[in-house]
Amino acid sequence: MxxxxxxxxxxxxxxxxxxxxxxxxxxxxxxxxxxxxxxxxxxxxxxxxxxxxxxxxxxxxxxxxxxxxxxxxxxxxxxxxxxxxxxxxxxxxxxxxxxxxxxxxxxxxxxxxxxxxxxxxxxxxxxxxxxxxxxxxxxxxxxxxxxxxxxxxxxxxxxxxxxxxxxxxxxxxxxxRSVPLFARDRQKLIKAREYIRQQQQEPLNLDAVARASGLTPILLKRGFRVMFGITPWNFVIQCRLERAQKLLVETAMSLDDIAVQCGFSHASHLSRFFQRQHGLSPGRYRRQQASV
Known part of the structure; x- marks a missing residue:
């Protein structure tokens, strides 16, 4: 600085x-x-x-x-x-x-x-x-x-x-001002968050999550951000990256296998999001953690 x-x-x-x-x-x-x-x-x-x-x-x-x-x-x-x-x-x-x-x-x-x-x-x-x-x-x-x-x-x-x-x-x-949340909406948003956690490795879209939690797509999108401070899609990525971190440290799985296990379409897809989130590649993160 x-x-x-x-x-x-x-x-x-x-x-x-x-x-x-x-x-x-x-x-x-x-x-x-x-x-x-x-x-x-x-x-x-x-x-x-x-x-x-x-x-x-x-x-x-x-x-x-x-x-x-x-x-x-x-x-x-x-x-x-x-x-x-x-x-x-x-x-x-x-x-x-x-x-x-x-x-x-x-x-x-x-x-x-x-x-x-x-x-x-x-x-x-x-x-x-x-x-x-x-x-x-x-x-x-x-x-x-x-x-x-x-x-x-x-x-x-x-x-x-x-x-x-x-x-x-x-x-x-x-x-x-724009998104008043009632008690029933908050419960449904919590349900949506748990659904994402459980289904994070599967292909997910906003409509499917909304249907599973009993919300409209608009309320899911706006309410999720208000209640949890993150958009539904970014929360999906966050969950997948957290699982990828765990697998990188605790297993010897290849990056391709980890990507599939975590719901990413391919290794480069995982690497791009991982680099943005952590400032270093998955491979470098694994080596860094192994040396600790």
């Missing part, structure tokens, strides 16, 4: 430029070695748009989280703090990192996302379509080095922060 992401990941495909009092870093590359950033971080406000990538990150006082493709992350600290970021090698990264002046943290406080006395926090959600389009405009504007181009780029970076704050604010209020 003493270095910035860009300092530690210095290689072709990584471009960094100052834009007014902001710093824009674009990353489109495959790392040739693992990058671990651990230590003290200064007060900061950073927006990270993750199109592709893997690894994990943790800020002092916050739980460990993984980088998820298609997500936006807002990392902020009002004072120096401890943290850790891990980026595994041989993984393709498509990231847009924007460092803002710390004074803009007030925008998160005003929006009710961050508390006034909260020292540090990390917020994340899916990248909305409007922000995906804006990211493309940022990429185009970053190639225009004229004074007018620099002014446009600066306005786009500020707009990216504004859209991210609005999206985080919306996600905070959306569940309680």
């Amino acid at each position: 003493e270095k910035t992401h860009a300092d530690a990941m210095e290689q072709a495909g990584i471009h960094r430029q100052s834009v007014g009092d902001m710093i824009l870093t674009t990353v489109e590359t495959t790392l040739q070695q693992d990058v671990m950033l651990r230590g003290a971080s200064e007060a900061h406000l950073s927006l990270i748009l993750v199109v592709e990538g893997a690894g994990h990150y943790v800020l002092e006082g916050e739980p460990l989280r993984t980088f998820q493709p298609g997500s936006l992350l807002v990392s902020c600290s009002q004072a120096p703090c401890q943290g850790e970021d891990f980026f595994p090698r041989h993984c393709f990264y498509d990231l847009c990192i924007i460092d803002y002046p710390v004074r803009y943290i007030q925008a998160l406080i005003d929006a009710g996302i961050m508390l006034v006395d909260q020292p540090s926090a990390i917020f994340s959600t899916a990248i909305p379509s409007e922000l995906k389009l804006l990211r493309q405009q940022i990429q185009q504007a970053s190639r225009n080095h004229s004074p007018l181009g620099a002014l446009r780029l600066e306005s786009l970076l500020l707009q990216a922060l504004w859209l991210s704050v609005c999206e985080l604010q919306l996600q905070q209020t959306l569940p309680s």
Whole structure:
């Protein structure tokens, strides 16, 4: 953390430029070695748009989280703090990192996302379509080095922060407003969760799970996320990955056999999800656990 992401990941495909009092870093590359950033971080406000990538990150006082493709992350600290970021090698990264002046943290406080006395926090959600389009405009504007181009780029970076704050604010209020859950619905959602656990190795779809638990597909999808903090499909993947972890450590089964046992269509399907979740391949995870 003493270095910035860009300092530690210095290689072709990584471009960094100052834009007014902001710093824009674009990353489109495959790392040739693992990058671990651990230590003290200064007060900061950073927006990270993750199109592709893997690894994990943790800020002092916050739980460990993984980088998820298609997500936006807002990392902020009002004072120096401890943290850790891990980026595994041989993984393709498509990231847009924007460092803002710390004074803009007030925008998160005003929006009710961050508390006034909260020292540090990390917020994340899916990248909305409007922000995906804006990211493309940022990429185009970053190639225009004229004074007018620099002014446009600066306005786009500020707009990216504004859209991210609005999206985080919306996600905070959306569940309680749109999905009231009655006692009978909660019982059915618990039944749906148990059904997924029991049938995780079988081909599953939303309609089948909904029928088995007595819910409509819409209520299953919305209610499951509200009650358990995860979508039904992501819970299926989570269950399958947990079983795969167990088999990798406790058996000598091949990756192909483990994939079939856990409900994945093939080994590469398992590897892709495993890499996204844990930041390393199943084979490397098995070797790592064997050496412990």
